[in-house]
Amino acid sequence: MKKVVMSLLVSALSMASVYAQKNTVLVYGSINAESQKLSSGTKTSTFNFSPAVGYQFNDHWTTGLTLATKTGKDFSGVKTSTFGVGPFVRYAMPLSDIFAVYGQFNADxxxxxAGDLKMSGFGGTLFPAIGVNMKNGFALNFSFGGLSFASQKVKxxxxxxxxxxxxxxxGAGFGISKNF
Incomplete structure (x- = not known):
């Protein structure tokens, strides 16, 4: 149950703004902390931080840069750390003054x-979302899945x-975002 609650809280911080407002800066991100303990006493924990910033060129198109860092320790005690950086592009389509749909593609x-193993590669994610425009550049965002690809090679x-x-x-996600 803790894992589900933490996942919902993380999703609440992770989605980006819906409405592409011409000549504005979009800022969003996510913070996630998770810990599990088995009855045997072994623990696992992860922490990740993923900020993003983008520029909204017109009422539909936004491009920017995402960053993701994640650290953790699994049940066997192996420490892991990952890093991702890359561009994103988003196309938003308002349905009314309140609602909009958008699709976003991230390439990283x-x-x-992981322990003594080092790896590198690339990945991409495409996802749809629905947004609810609030006030002063804030929006509520709801996502419902996506398509992702990753290719990595161990050194x-x-x-x-x-x-x-x-x-x-x-899966579903919920988030709040801000346009400046």
Whole structure:
């Protein structure tokens, strides 16, 4: 239950603004902290921080830069750290003065370390969302899944690992954002 509550809280901080307001700066991000303890006494913990900033060129298009850092320790005590940075592009379509839909694509360079293993690669995420315009540049945002791809190679390995995830409707996120 704690994991579900933490996931909802993280999602509340993670979504970006819906309405592309011409010549404004969009700022959003997420903070996530999670800890689990098994009955055997072993623990796992993770912390991640993912800020983003973008420029809204017109009423529909926004581009910017995302950053993501994550550190953790798994049940066996192995420490992990990951880093991602890359551009994003978003297209928003207002449905009314209050509601809008948008699609966003993030492309990231990925780097990480798990114990003594170092890895690097790239990834991309495409997701749809719905936004509710509030007041003074604030918006409530609701996402409902997406499509993601990641390819990473461990240093010294001959082949890379590729992950593809398609999860429309299997998860939901909630967020608040601000346009300046």
């Amino acid at each position: 360079y990925l780097s990480g370390k 010294g390995a001959s082949k890379s690992t590729t992950d593809v995830n398609f999860n429309f409707g299997s």
